[in-house]
Amino acid sequence: xxxxxxxxxxxxxxxxxxxxxxxxxxxxxxxxxxxxxxxxxxxxxxxxxxxxxxxxxxxxxxxxxxxxxxxxxxxxxxxxxxxxxxxxxxxxxxxxxxxxxxxxxxxxxxxxxxxxxxxxxxxxxxxxxxxxxxxxxxxxxxxxxxxxxxxxxxxxxxxxxxxxxxxxxxxxxxxxxxxxxxxxxxxxxxxxxxxxxxxxxxxxxxxxxxxxxxxxxxxxxxxxxxxxxxxxxxxxxxxxxxxxxxxxxxxxxxxxxxxxxxxxxxxxxxxxxxxxxxxxxxxxxxxxxxxx
Amino acid sequence: xxxxxxxxxxxxxxxxxxxxxxxxxxxxxxxxxxxxxxxxxxxxxxxxxxxxxxxxxxxxxxxxxxxxxxxxxxxxxxxxxxxxxxxxxxxxxxxxxxxxxxxxxxxxxxxxxxxxxxxxxxxxxxxxxxxxxxxxxxxxxxxxxxxxxxxxxxxxxxxxxxxxxxxxxxxxxxxxxxxxxxxxxxxxxxxxxxxxxxxxxxxxxxxxxxxxxxxxxxxxxxxxxxxxxxxxxxxxxxxxxxxxxxxxxxxxxxxxxxxxxxxxxxxxxxxxxxxxxxxxxxxxxxxxxxxx
Numbered sequence: 223x224x225x226x227x228x229x230x231x232x233x234x235x236x237x238x239x240x241x242x243x244x245x246x247x248x249x250x251x252x253x254x255x256x257x258x259x260x261x262x263x264x265x266x267x268x269x270x271x272x273x274x275x276x277x278x279x280x281x282x283x284x285x286x287x288x289x290x291x292x293x294x295x296x297x298x299x300x301x302x303x304x305x306x307x308x309x310x311x312x313x314x315x316x317x318x319x320x321x322x323x324x325x326x327x328x329x330x331x332x333x334x335x336x337x338x339x340x341x342x343x344x345x346x347x348x349x350x351x352x353x354x355x356x357x358x359x360x361x362x363x364x365x366x367x368x369x370x371x372x373x374x375x376x377x378x379x380x381x382x383x384x385x386x387x388x389x390x391x392x393x394x395x396x397x398x399x400x401x402x403x404x405x406x407x408x409x410x411x412x413x414x415x416x417x418x419x420x421x422x423x424x425x426x427x428x429x430x431x432x433x434x435x436x437x438x439x440x441x442x443x444x445x446x447x448x449x450x451x452x453x454x455x456x457x458x459x460x461x462x463x464x465x466x467x468x469x470x471x472x473x474x475x476x477x478x479x480x481x482x483x484x485x486x487x488x489x490x491x492x493x494x495x496x497x498x499x500x501x502x503x504x505x506x507x508x509x510x511x512x513x514x
Numbered sequence: 515x516x517x518x519x520x521x522x523x524x525x526x527x528x529x530x531x532x533x534x535x536x537x538x539x540x541x542x543x544x545x546x547x548x549x550x551x552x553x554x555x556x557x558x559x560x561x562x563x564x565x566x567x568x569x570x571x572x573x574x575x576x577x578x579x580x581x582x583x584x585x586x587x588x589x590x591x592x593x594x595x596x597x598x599x600x601x602x603x604x605x606x607x608x609x610x611x612x613x614x615x616x617x618x619x620x621x622x623x624x625x626x627x628x629x630x631x632x633x634x635x636x637x638x639x640x641x642x643x644x645x646x647x648x649x650x651x652x653x654x655x656x657x658x659x660x661x662x663x664x665x666x667x668x669x670x671x672x673x674x675x676x677x678x679x680x681x682x683x684x685x686x687x688x689x690x691x692x693x694x695x696x697x698x699x700x701x702x703x704x705x706x707x708x709x710x711x712x713x714x715x716x717x718x719x720x721x722x723x724x725x726x727x728x729x730x731x732x733x734x735x736x737x738x739x740x741x742x743x744x745x746x747x748x749x750x751x752x753x754x755x756x757x758x759x760x761x762x763x764x765x766x767x768x769x770x771x772x773x774x775x776x777x778x779x780x781x782x783x784x785x786x787x788x789x790x791x792x793x794x795x796x797x798x799x800x801x802x803x804x805x806x
Contacts, residue, residue, distance in 0.1 A: 306726055306727070311727060314725075314726065314727030315727050315728055317727060318725055318727045318728055318729075318730050319706060319728075320705075413612075414611060429758065431758070431761065431762060431767065432767070433606075433610055433762075433765045433766070433767050434598055434606065434765075434766065434767075434803075435598070435603060435606030435607045435609060435610045435765075436607055436610055436611070437610075438610050438761065438765065464758055465757035465758050465760070465761045466721065466723070466756055466757050466758045468757070469723065469730065469757045470723060470725075473725045473726075473727075473730065474725070474726065475723065475724070475725050475726075511726075
């Protein structure tokens, strides 16, 4: 019988807990795999991963990890492109369903955040985004940006934050059973300038959301801001979108070609002549989702 | 000539800075009003507010403030309903446009977070939400939930975070000119259960967003979770919505009557017989936006 997949904290295992081996990780239910770095299924999501330096493209910044997906390797070398299947698809499922993933760091050289020996449970991360990238090997790899969940829960509730896939009922105290995902929406004078240019209408569907305090729209970055993409906050890197098309653009449901036709869904981007959208950044966005 | 309205930090004024009077606040440009608690305009938003205990309904939790709007008062007593105009509308504009508001606390009894004397600049807050509430006086007042912006910027950048309404250009370093708003999206086993019940289709428009990792929808709370509403995480308090209708529901663009017709826009809520939506919570949501 397969071990039940538990999302969230494992009762009795607090952050910083050390394990000597995969066998111990398995027995404690922290990582129910005996070899693979990603524990998860395509339909449920990934419950835990081990960061152990197996992939040359991993980058560890502590509270942020750029994690490389699995597949396409033989004898420790990348020999073909990775695909969005198995563990990779499981991690992408976490992103869509706001599921937390347990991160375990294994000892390995060159990583400041890894333990000196064994495996350390390092808490819950959310999968903020994923994209395709040309790895050092010359083959396409999937990359996942993991961000540590800043729990504002009092210490006593941390154990109770466990999200059990078998859990049947809700609670009158949502803080205890919810995983919380924070979607960061940046705004600025530039964003307002852009929105005014389009009269707060979505550049894809022309929806204009009218609230009692005025119109609402979102300024979406084409090349994402923040590490590792570090797109700039410039008008040419921004689109004025409704929340739906912002989400769909960020998740790669659609991309844009150089003539501003939508790829993935029917349609065409509305453009104000004063708005010079960068084709370089559109190309970057397409490459993130393999739509070159 | 009117003083230019500056959103964000005032150069040279760091958090904790003390002022002796409104005149000093005015001269330093921290609060460019001579008497009113809210500095702002309907079209631009509110640049600063003073929390000084003038309203019996204010609640100060430090990093969160439940701030009462202005209007409807005479000789320090609430004598009529407040309306979403002037300073109140300015604060609602901040909410929609993701503009930060400077918070200044004035000395007053009974508030643990107020200074002992004078006025203290306490940093930038974002306006998370607003709603109507029956105040202690028996009249309707507007209430604003303000949440402190957690700046993850290094100290040296804090001054540079100033957002000047007159600022003309963007930047290659978005962290320095952006105000960041974090929209909290909770999810849980319950949320997944709900979404599966509706096959990830929006209960208002039936949109089903199909990403490469599966369908995407959002679980929206009818009575908001978190203080001061403290709605429960129960199926009867949840709706399965697309991002657009989630945003519109949260901002009161539409409400629902007891027969599940939409108020504010045309339409009717799709309901699965297994989903027992609470009329009590629908009523609470309507009351928040004066749609009783």
